[in-house]
Amino acid sequence: MRPELERLRLIEQQLLNTPAALPAEDWNLRLLLDGELAVDAEAQRQLYQGLRQAGRQQLRQELRQIHAQLYGGWRGWLRRAWAM
Template identity: 40%
Template sequence: MRPALEEVQRLDAYLHETLNEEQRMEVEIRLLWDRDWQWKLAAQKLAYQALRLAGRRQLRRELDGMHTRLFG
């Protein structure tokens, strides 16, 4: 697997708290000294926030459409 993809997967697992204790500590130690990883983690958090917001907006549009169809 490509190293960049492995990093994304490791940070994803860290954010979703699915790492075991040793893996979590490895990530946290690397985050302490690797500014690039700090930026990648921040970018991944922002991406997840954007996806959640987009999903909420889409759901709101769908619910509004349903309401309009049901209640005019």
């Protein structure tokens, strides 16, 4: 992978705490040596937060579709009538 993508991977390993994450002291040393690392890591953390929101939105959309498939049309009418 090119160096820019390797940097994304390095930050990802720390943020998601994967088995390949650096020990805390090594990561802190990198932060000291690389002035932009903290800013890049914060930007990447915000990307993950946005992706989480986007994922939730998609999951909700999928659930609305499942609801429509199960209870839309005559099935919905039947269920409401049964509940009365």
